[in-house]
Structure formats: C-alpha cells, structure tokens
Amino acid sequence: MGTQKANPKQLGQEYVQEDEDLIAYKMIQEFEAQVSRMYKDKKMLRQVHTKMHGCVKASFQVEKDLPDNLKVGVFAGVPKNYHAWVRFSNGNTKPQKDRKKDIRGAAIKLLGVPGDKILNDELTAETQDFLLMSTETFFAKTVKELSRLLNAMTSPNFIKSNLFILNPLLWPILRRAIKSKVSCRNPLEIPYWSTQPYQFGQGQAVKYHLRPSPSNNIVVENTTDRDYLRYNLAQTLHDNEAKFDFFVQFQTDAEAMPIEDPTVAWTSQNIKVATLTIHPQVFDSNAQLAYGDNLSFNPWHSLPEHRPLGGFNRVRKRVYEVMSKFRHDKNKLPDVEPKDSADFLHGLNKLNTKVTLDQVVPTKHIIFTTAEVIVDVDKKTAYEFVSSVEELPSWLLKTGPIYGIIKVTKLRGNWAKVGDNRLVERGDSATLVEELISVHHYSNYAYQTTDFSDIFKHFTNKTYGHMWFDTIDDKTRLRWVYIFTYKNLLARIFLSLFAPLFLKKYLQNGLNNAKAFLEE
Known part of the structure; x- marks a missing residue:
C-alpha cells in the first residue's frame, strides 16, 4: 500500500520561506543603488518594465450570468463595466530595441472599485491592479534564487555584473529566463499571464490569463524601428479596438499546482470572467506618455478577496511600495492612485466599422x-x-x-x-x-x-x-x-x-x- 504524506499541502495555502524580509531588504538596497546610478541627473524610471509602449484607456466588462463561485471581489454583484488604464511595456531594466526578445508586460488598473483595499496607505483607493507578463511561468523557483541573480545583475562591479553567467549555480535560472523572453510585433497580439497566484475569495487560489481576440485587426507598420511596438500600437488603435478575454485558472491540486513555485505551469481549465476592450484612441502625446510613466502598478493595489499569494508576491509588496515612493520622491511627483470619472472615455477616436478588407501591400518577393x-x-x-x-x-x-x-x-x-x-x-x-x-x-x-x-x-x-x-x-x-x-x-x-x-x-x-x- 502507498503511504500518504503526513502534512499534505492545502489549496490556497501559503508557505512562508525563511529570510523573506531580509531578502526584500537586500533587493531594495540593490535596486535603489542601481537606479540612482542609472538616473543620476535625469528623470528616474522604473527598475523593471521600464520601457513603456503606451498607457491606454479601456473598459473591463465582467461576464453576465457568472456562477456563484465566480462572483468574488470585482466580479461580484451586478456585472460591472469598469473603466481601466492598461500599460504595455518591456520588462528589461535598461530600455533596449523592441526587436530584442524580452518579457513583455500588460498592467491593468481598474477604476471605480469600491471597498477597503489591502494597503494601509491606500485603504480607500478605488483601484484594483492586475499585473501580467508574456510568460506563463516565472524563471525563478524561489525569492532566494532570484535574489542571487539580481545581486549579480545590479552590482556596480563590472566583472560581477557581466560575468555572472559563468556561475554554474545560476545556469538553471538563466536558461529559464532566456526561454521566458519572446519576440513581439504588436503588444495587442500576444497573450499574457499573471505568472504568480492570487487569492479568490476564501480558501481558493487562481492565476490570471489575458488572451487577445482572434478577430482583432492588428496593424504592423514595421518591425525595424527601435520603438516599433509603440508605433504599431498607435497605428492599430487609431481606428480599431482591441479585445482580450480575461480568465481565471483555479488551483485544483495543491501539490501539482504549487503556490510557492511559479516555474510550474498550472494545468486546470481557464474560465472566462471578463472582457477587456481597448478603445480607438490617441495615446502617444508627451502628456499621456508621462502620465503613464508616473502611474504606479502594484498587485497589492487590491481588494482582500484578490490578495496576492506566494513568496514573490510577498516580497513584491515590500519592494514595490518602497521603490515607487523612491522614484516619485526623486522625480518630485505625487504618488496618488487615479480616480474614475464620468468623462473618462470622452475624446476617443471613431471606431472603423467597415466590413470590407482593404487590399494588402505585399511583403514577399518584393x-x-x-x-x-x-x-x-x-x-x-x-x-x-x-x-x-x-x-x-x-x-x-x-x-x-x-x-x-x-x-x-x-x-x-x-x-x-x-x-x-x-x-x-x-x-x-x-x-x-x-x-x-x-x-x-x-x-x-x-x-x-x-x-x-x-x-x-x-x-x-x-x-x-x-x-x-x-x-x-x-x-x-x-x-x-x-x-x-x-x-x-x-x-x-x-x-x-x-x-x-x-x-x-x-x-x-x-x-x-x-x-x-x-x-x-
């Protein structure tokens, strides 16, 4: 007969690892030192997901007739259609050419979300953030493993920061990190995942998934410019809308779908709970680009029902709060969550509703x-x-x-x-x-x-x-x-x-x- 584990893992249960507070503290020290060197005499940018392609206006429509077990948090009650900001970005700390493979990001900030939030300093804020990346799994198994890599990558020592790849202890994480990076023609045509788990009500955990509609009309001007992702995003949204299906994926097996190891892909079903619609608009003015760069996105900008789970999210809480304040103080800008307004969607471009297809300019044998x-x-x-x-x-x-x-x-x-x-x-x-x-x-x-x-x-x-x-x-x-x-x-x-x-x-x-x- 087989034997059962004495203490089997429980669904939705976190398992706090040793030294998380110390690891978070070291990360903050390393990040502050790194960005202070990088942006000594100029505007300080984010430490990760630094290069923004655009921060755009959207609607987040909760699905009608959801079963009771899905009516949690922002999905509870009468189905709401939230206004939202969506920020598309590249993950690399140092902005680089868009043609280089990278982890792409899509951060969603819902507006007009009632209820007390988790963060004490933003208890009455009316926002809910969902942070997603272009990779289903994360490249580090533990925060300790990630800390070892970041310690080398953020070091001011040239040898240490450039020759860390010679350390065999880092090879597994480096292989996973390289595999996580993707090429991209347009931020609107690729899927995104939360990678990390989140609470969903009581005793349940989910991951989030954002998938573009196959009917989206994607415009690609070129894939050669340094910033072509912004240009292609702007060309697409000039008179087209882009829709994404928003899914939750439940943890159904605590052993096979761990909370504390984000390198493991969950295998349960994705269930659609909302539709994200990005409207036709102009977003690439200097004023709106600056607004998007100054916004803070944090998974802990959240209702308790959607509390972030796992070691990476726990460390994120400490690091994101401190680094956001550090960046805003350096730039002498307030760090305030945006408010919803009745005219949020005013001034959008007209949607192109024609059903005929234009003749396509050839791209081969030319x-x-x-x-x-x-x-x-x-x-x-x-x-x-x-x-x-x-x-x-x-x-x-x-x-x-x-x-x-x-x-x-x-x-x-x-x-x-x-x-x-x-x-x-x-x-x-x-x-x-x-x-x-x-x-x-x-x-x-x-x-x-x-x-x-x-x-x-x-x-x-x-x-x-x-x-x-x-x-x-x-x-x-x-x-x-x-x-x-x-x-x-x-x-x-x-x-x-x-x-x-x-x-x-x-x-x-x-x-x-x-x-x-x-x-x-």
Whole structure:
C-alpha cells in the first residue's frame, strides 16, 4: 500500500520561506543603488518594465450570468463595466530595441472599485491592479534564487555584473529566463499571464490569463524601428479596438499546482470572467506618455478577496511600495492612485466599422526602399498636405535621373477613399496611374501604381506606396515606403540597384521639401 504524506499541502495555502524580509531588504538596497546610478541627473524610471509602449484607456466588462463561485471581489454583484488604464511595456531594466526578445508586460488598473483595499496607505483607493507578463511561468523557483541573480545583475562591479553567467549555480535560472523572453510585433497580439497566484475569495487560489481576440485587426507598420511596438500600437488603435478575454485558472491540486513555485505551469481549465476592450484612441502625446510613466502598478493595489499569494508576491509588496515612493520622491511627483470619472472615455477616436478588407501591400518577393522625416506639425496637418492632389507637384521634385511631378489629374474621386485614382505625369512626360487601396485618415494610407508609360513597364506590373504618420515627441514623422514587384530575375537585379541608389534619394528629397512647406 502507498503511504500518504503526513502534512499534505492545502489549496490556497501559503508557505512562508525563511529570510523573506531580509531578502526584500537586500533587493531594495540593490535596486535603489542601481537606479540612482542609472538616473543620476535625469528623470528616474522604473527598475523593471521600464520601457513603456503606451498607457491606454479601456473598459473591463465582467461576464453576465457568472456562477456563484465566480462572483468574488470585482466580479461580484451586478456585472460591472469598469473603466481601466492598461500599460504595455518591456520588462528589461535598461530600455533596449523592441526587436530584442524580452518579457513583455500588460498592467491593468481598474477604476471605480469600491471597498477597503489591502494597503494601509491606500485603504480607500478605488483601484484594483492586475499585473501580467508574456510568460506563463516565472524563471525563478524561489525569492532566494532570484535574489542571487539580481545581486549579480545590479552590482556596480563590472566583472560581477557581466560575468555572472559563468556561475554554474545560476545556469538553471538563466536558461529559464532566456526561454521566458519572446519576440513581439504588436503588444495587442500576444497573450499574457499573471505568472504568480492570487487569492479568490476564501480558501481558493487562481492565476490570471489575458488572451487577445482572434478577430482583432492588428496593424504592423514595421518591425525595424527601435520603438516599433509603440508605433504599431498607435497605428492599430487609431481606428480599431482591441479585445482580450480575461480568465481565471483555479488551483485544483495543491501539490501539482504549487503556490510557492511559479516555474510550474498550472494545468486546470481557464474560465472566462471578463472582457477587456481597448478603445480607438490617441495615446502617444508627451502628456499621456508621462502620465503613464508616473502611474504606479502594484498587485497589492487590491481588494482582500484578490490578495496576492506566494513568496514573490510577498516580497513584491515590500519592494514595490518602497521603490515607487523612491522614484516619485526623486522625480518630485505625487504618488496618488487615479480616480474614475464620468468623462473618462470622452475624446476617443471613431471606431472603423467597415466590413470590407482593404487590399494588402505585399511583403514577399518584393524590392523596397524607405525615407522619412520629422515635421513640427500635427498629424492632421501633415496628412492633409501630403495626400493633397493639388500640392503633390509642389514638393515631389526632380532628384537625380528621376523627374518630378508636373501634373496630377483626378480620374475617380478626390483621393480620399479606397478606389479613388489619379493620373500622374512627370517632367519627362512619363505617366502612371495611382489608386488608393487603404485609407486611415491622419494615420496612414496605401496606393498601388500601374499603367507605366516608361521603361518600368518592362520590369514591373505594379508598385505600391505606403505613407505612415507617426507621433514622436509631439511632432509628426512622415515615413514613406515604396515597393516594387518584379517580372523576372533581370528586373529584380535592376530594381535592387535602382531603389537604394536613386529612388530613396527621390523620396527623401520629396519629404524634405514637404517638411519645408509644412514648417513655413
């Protein structure tokens, strides 16, 4: 016969480890020293999830007809539709290029949540935070294991901070940490997990899971810019909404689904309890980016029914509170939880409700080049000038062997919606026809070019142009992508030389001219 354990673990039960207070204290000392060195004479940023892609407005709609066992905390009573802030970020302490693999973060702050909260200093705050990451499991088994790694990584000693990978005791955690990092094209298209467990009422524990809807219309301008995740997020939310399903996953086996070891994935069912809807909006102004950076997200901003569980959350409580206060004091900013308001969702962009699909600009078997310029005007002004049929000859001028535009004739429409087209004549009498295939006013538009009358009719049947309008430091970046399809190998060779040597200069000169007109 088998034997039973003398003290089997209990569902929802924490098992406090030794030295947690001392470990938390050491982490705080190391983090304070690290960020003080990094931000000595400038604004202090977070120690983790430092690089923000955007802090956006959303609604968190609790599911109707939840069974009684799910009507807990924010999910109790009549199903509510909470206003929320959602902050998307990269996890790395030192901000880096978005193309590098990283742990991505999605932090949700519900507003207008009644009831006393856990933290004594914020007992009457009306917020509830859910912190999630792009990895289902955490890379450290215990806070002691994590502390050993952080001690090396935050050290001011160059050898210690850069050669800690030679320590074989750290290899298992390093392997798990590397595996946890993911590539990402857009923060709206990947799932997120709480990784750590949380109480759900009395005697129950859950983890949280956030999964994007497959029907979301995701826009990807590019994956090469240093900050492309912000640009792709902004382009997507310009006239699209993004929905996520919010799940709870119950601990059903205290041994197989431990509270204190977040490297173990739980295997129970995910149960949907809410829908997170991120509305169409503009979020990339300097003012809103600063607001998002100054917000504090903490799993202990919580109702007691959703109390964080486990060693990592217990240490988080001490570290997050101290580090948030340290950062806000350094920046001379108040650390205050936001309040809900009736006009929270005012000023959003109009949702694009069209059901037809625009023609897609190809991404394979092409030759392309790009040009860009930053203009000190708003996107609406830049868009209206660059897309104007009448203005095109004034800024797209001869550059090298490529002649400028001397005449544009509208064939159909006013170059404002999909299907509108125009006849373009260059200074060498060559003509071509351009047709809009995608239009998102003040954000981006794309067109296809056909009916070439010059030498290009031998190399290509169709080319594409895509004009993007991005906000950078409250200015507008114009980014022009020009794409060739090619007929054969000879055409491919010719166009692969022509595009970077001549066309790129032509596009860049045109954008420089547009900038001069716009800034006069």
